[in-house]
Amino acid sequence: MLLEMKHLNIEFHNRTIPETVVHDLNLAIKEGEMIGIVGESGSGKTMTALAIAGLLPRHGMQKSGEIQFQNTDLLHCDRKKLRSIQGKDITMVFQEPMTSLNPVKKIGWQVEECLRVHTDLTKSERYQKAVTALADVELKEPEKIYHMYPHQLSGGMRQRVMIAAAIVSNPQLLIADEITTALDVTIQAQIVKLLKKINKLQNTAILFISHDLSLVGRICDRVIVMKDGYMVEEGPTDQIYLHAKEEYTKKLIAAIPKCEKIQL
Amino acid sequence: MKQFFKQNHKTDNSIRQMLRKRKSPMLITGIVMTSIVLLFVLIGLIVTPYDSEAMDATSKLAGVSWKHLMGCDNFGRDILSRVMKGSATTLFIAMGTVLIGIAFGIVIGAIAGYFGGLADEVLMRMNDAALAFPSILLALVLISLFGTGRYNIILALGIAFVPSFARIVRSEFIKQREMDYIRQAELIGVHPFRIMFVHMLPNSARVLVSSLLIGFNNAVLAEAGLSFLGIGVQPPDASLGRMLSEAQAYLFSRPGYALCVGGTLIFIVLGFSFLGEGISEDAKG
Numbered sequence: 001m002l003l004e005m006k007h008l009n010i011e012f013h014n015r016t017i018p019e020t021v022v023h024d025l026n027l028a029i030k031e032g033e034m035i036g037i038v039g040e041s042g043s044g045k046t047m048t049a050l051a052i053a054g055l056l057p058r059h060g061m062q063k064s065g066e067i068q069f070q071n072t073d074l075l076h077c078d079r080k081k082l083r084s085i086q087g088k089d090i091t092m093v094f095q096e097p098m099t100s101l102n103p104v105k106k107i108g109w110q111v112e113e114c115l116r117v118h119t120d121l122t123k124s125e126r127y128q129k130a131v132t133a134l135a136d137v138e139l140k141e142p143e144k145i146y147h148m149y150p151h152q153l154s155g156g157m158r159q160r161v162m163i164a165a166a167i168v169s170n171p172q173l174l175i176a177d178e179i180t181t182a183l184d185v186t187i188q189a190q191i192v193k194l195l196k197k198i199n200k201l202q203n204t205a206i207l208f209i210s211h212d213l214s215l216v217g218r219i220c221d222r223v224i225v226m227k228d229g230y231m232v233e234e235g236p237t238d239q240i241y242l243h244a245k246e247e248y249t250k251k252l253i254a255a256i257p258k259c260e261k262i263q264l
Numbered sequence: 265m266k267q268f269f270k271q272n273h274k275t276d277n278s279i280r281q282m283l284r285k286r287k288s289p290m291l292i293t294g295i296v297m298t299s300i301v302l303l304f305v306l307i308g309l310i311v312t313p314y315d316s317e318a319m320d321a322t323s324k325l326a327g328v329s330w331k332h333l334m335g336c337d338n339f340g341r342d343i344l345s346r347v348m349k350g351s352a353t354t355l356f357i358a359m360g361t362v363l364i365g366i367a368f369g370i371v372i373g374a375i376a377g378y379f380g381g382l383a384d385e386v387l388m389r390m391n392d393a394a395l396a397f398p399s400i401l402l403a404l405v406l407i408s409l410f411g412t413g414r415y416n417i418i419l420a421l422g423i424a425f426v427p428s429f430a431r432i433v434r435s436e437f438i439k440q441r442e443m444d445y446i447r448q449a450e451l452i453g454v455h456p457f458r459i460m461f462v463h464m465l466p467n468s469a470r471v472l473v474s475s476l477l478i479g480f481n482n483a484v485l486a487e488a489g490l491s492f493l494g495i496g497v498q499p500p501d502a503s504l505g506r507m508l509s510e511a512q513a514y515l516f517s518r519p520g521y522a523l524c525v526g527g528t529l530i531f532i533v534l535g536f537s538f539l540g541e542g543i544s545e546d547a548k549g
Binding site for chain 1: 381443444447448449450451452453454455463466467469
């Protein structure tokens with residue numbers, strides 16, 4: 001088991017009434033598995049992802065339970081230990097490609113940053129790895145893009161750069177938090193295919209968070225459905241899509257738009 | 265090799281584009297005036313028309329002439345030569361002041377802005393306490409502790425300038441702390457200090473440069489003020505403030521003396537503030 005989450009509870013205390021955003025969540029991710037979390041806005045998907053990535057705010061909240069990763073409890077270990085795992089073994093790609101890149105640094109520099117922090121590779125080795133990663137995410141002319149600035153790239157290209165920065169250190173777990181939401185449909189399909197390819201080639205486990213059930217159904221081995229901080233249902237993709245047990249899951253699946261001929 | 269040239273060509277192009285785009289008249293005026301000042305001072309460091317400390321009893325308080333372009337002071341020293349030397353002293357002190365101010369200001373502001381919470385509270389309350397003193401009075405107190413002399417002035421003014429820089433840096437860092445690219449950097453396990461100084465600081469460069477120029481102006485004026493009061497640069501060293509205080513005795517008999525020195529001071533300050541304004545204007549649009 002790559003990652004085991006037991007009884008995760010996340011509670012915000014920065015309002016007058018404490019608000020629980022994740023209730024008693026159990027989750028296990030195997031090596032090389034593609035697992036999807038679906039749910040509406042505010043269902044606690046992103047909070048779960050942030051908890052795994054160690055990015056929850058330090059103040060004003062209470063976290064309980066444990067997240068075991070390589071014999072380390074990510075929820076309670078000290079920051080130095082956490083930093084040594086972040087970016088090396090666990091990486092994450094965010095939703096918004098337009099603001100996720102530092103505007104004053106070159107693309108290559110940002111892709112390399114992970115290696116610069118976690119490894120002792122020389123400059124030319126880092127360059128090689130970064131260019132390879134840029135090529136892996138199917139960007140054309142990676143050497144040219146290496147020397148470009150973020151504002152010179154389109155949204156889809158930036159999201160590819162973000163993925164390149166996330167896979168350059170060969171992580172064991174990649175968290176993709178709504179990475180296709182800000183992109184248009186044709187690019188969405190390409191990015192999803194790309195994730196599948198990375199999953200196959202590098203055997204990286206991917207936690208794919210989305211509210212788009214059709215995308216999740218297309219690539220994930222296992223699906224978790226969340227609502228209001230609770231896990232509603234969990235199971236292999238086929239089982240969820242064809243024989244959903246819970247009423248909420250059935251409704252979600254029924255809400256997937258179907259392509260039918262429209263009579264005008 | 266081929267690739268190197270290709271790249272070089274590209275950066276060259278982008279610089280040219282930048283120059284073509286930026287045409288704010290204020291910026292151009294600022295650049296021209298500042299260049300004149302710097303040239304003037306640089307020449308003054310190498311050669312001055314006369315020895316700035318040589319006295320000539322025969323030309324005491326001489327008026328403007330071809331021999332002495334700005335006339336002579338009460339000891340018969342050539343004012344132009346002294347203005348050149350004095351500007352150099354003033355600029356040197358202002359530069360030192362701003363460097364001390366910005367170095368400590370960046371560190372304090374960055375820590376307060378990035379970490380927030382208790383660190384922010386403690387540092388900013390101390391900052392507020394320091395800001396409550398007018399900076400020239402604070403510098404006065406510090407000088408009375410350290411003693412006079414150009415390096416002590418730099419230290420005193422530098423300390424007095426730290427709080428205002430710390431504030432600017434802090435607000436910039438608070439703005440950036442919530443940005444996705446900083447979260448991304450946190451995510452890949454970058455050390456907080458590396459995030460502050462490698463990821464965030466370059467993004468604040470524009471704001472910092474224009475506030476640095478404004479701070480520079482204030483430092484020029486503060487140094488002139490201290491020297492005018494007689495606690496700044498000590499004679500026989502020339503400084504613009506010192507010369508102004510000497511000139512005020514002859515304000516009516518030889519107004520040219522005060523006008524020349526004051527005019528130079530105004531020219532320096534105006535040039536740098538045009539430059540600062542121009543840069544911040546460009547940053548906006």
